[in-house]
Amino acid sequence: MNDDLHLREIPVSRAEVLRGSFLHVVRDTVRLPSGKETTREFVLHPGAVMVIALLDDGRVVLERQYRHPMQAVITEFPAGKLDAGEGSLACAQRELREETGYSAREWAYAGQLAPTIAYSDERIGIWFARGLTLGERRLDEGEFLDVFTASPNDVAAWCRDGTIMDGKSLVGALWLQNVLNGQWTLEWSVIPDSSAAGLP
Template sequence: MTSSTGTTDSHLREELVKSEELFKGNFLHARRDTIRLPDGHNATREYVLHPGAVVVIPLLDDGRVVLERQFRYPVGHVMVEFPAGKIDAGEDPFVCGRRELLEETGYTAREWAHAGAMHLAVAYSTEIIHIYFARGLSLGERQLDHGEFLDVFTATPDELSGWCRDGTVTDAKTLTCTLWLQNVLSGAWALDWKALPPEGSAG
């Protein structure tokens, strides 16, 4: 592999020696690997295998964005977040994004754009989150999963930016999405918007 500076990364790479399973639950899977460092010594790496997720930045016609408030048990707080969800086995990230937006907020969108991806916790997790924008929103009925409780609300981009600044928003994916939102709205970062075919049409 060659880095962005044109140099090779062989002096940084770690090689797998052996791997063992630590835990396998309904959602998360933890492993401990013995690896060989670039200097030839061995070390261990413990990490969580994650199926990946999608986060959606829903844009309303009046310029506001759709957000959620949800209690997150591991941190013990109600968090302000963009709609998001785990990718099911074999599921396309775009299909996951459409499903999660409808299930959690009740919104469907006429146009979608894939913005990019983020690694949530590179030191201890394989999780990658795919970032999508959605616009041309229509509100219908939410289809929350059993045991899922959350509030849906709207805010201006300036309000969201202020919450990121003052610590109201600390969720990593929402902070990253706010950076994307600011750059898209300013015109600094372009998106390739794609319209969905009308319901019931071919394709």
Template sequence: MTADRHLIEEKTASEEILKGNFLHAFRDTVRLPNGGTATREYVVHPGAVMMIPVLDDGRLVMERQFRYPMGRVMVEFPAGKIDRGEDVLVCAKRELLEETGYTAAQWARAGQLHPVISYSTEFIDIWFCRGLTLTEAKLDDEEFLEVFTATPAEVLGWCRDGTITDSKTLIGAFWLQNVLAGTWHLDWQP
């Protein structure tokens, strides 16, 4: 941290802008490294998980879901918000079952991403899962989505042609591509 001192901004004041059911927004005044001041607005987000579910035949479990801010149906890997105090793997297992109806015999944490570092504290833990068994989805009352399967080649093609523009899914596809190529390895656990 000392080596980065010339880059660090220090909070001098903070104002709550919004406290919603899901998001919490702030406007902070900061002291810049050169001694000046600036305003920073950001959203505090509880964090999320994204799952890359791989069927025994190599196909991937995907979702189509209407995303209100975008005003359109998006193609995504399954994902969900972490509940307060919830372990990330517990959340991943819960969200996979709730959204897709699948359970998984094995899990591997790939990494973490920060999708919008300029205005949000959000992080997304990336989990691969395999040994899938289909049961029954348990969607929330206000959740509507379509579950389908696709080959890795189809998913990568959709990333290339702009069908998939969701940042977490693009990063998931990047991970998938490297895992399939054998350049990145996963540490599988039950």
């Protein structure tokens, strides 16, 4: 918006700080609205998805996974990062199938969230899935997680008591609550599972 010009920072230059197997950290020099220059360090991220998968009986699909930075097992909605050149829906289909074994007949895009705006450009697409069919999981090498189901009431209670502390899953719980009570609507589409191509 034009009326935000007094807030905007203008990029001047970029230096690479770290390029690991997952993290890519850069340091940008920017010109502030005052005309002075300063630096901003942040993580470049390819983007990710989160899937709120609804079973016919009203329960949702969740995961428990050890997260090393937190030194704890965390309860989350299924999620994962985009592969190079991969679209958001294709990623959602792939991650749901690989991590949980479920494929879905219908999909609805809810929106996106930016979980760490102060130090990363990551955006997470929020997808709802229904018409689930359970198949075989295909976890990545070195990936270990438990899949289970729970009621929306359980999810809400776990957000309240801290069992669910993952930021994207807290946002997912908000979306779930508002969709189920009719305050927020979704546009559902029957979409073939592209991640199932070539699988037996």
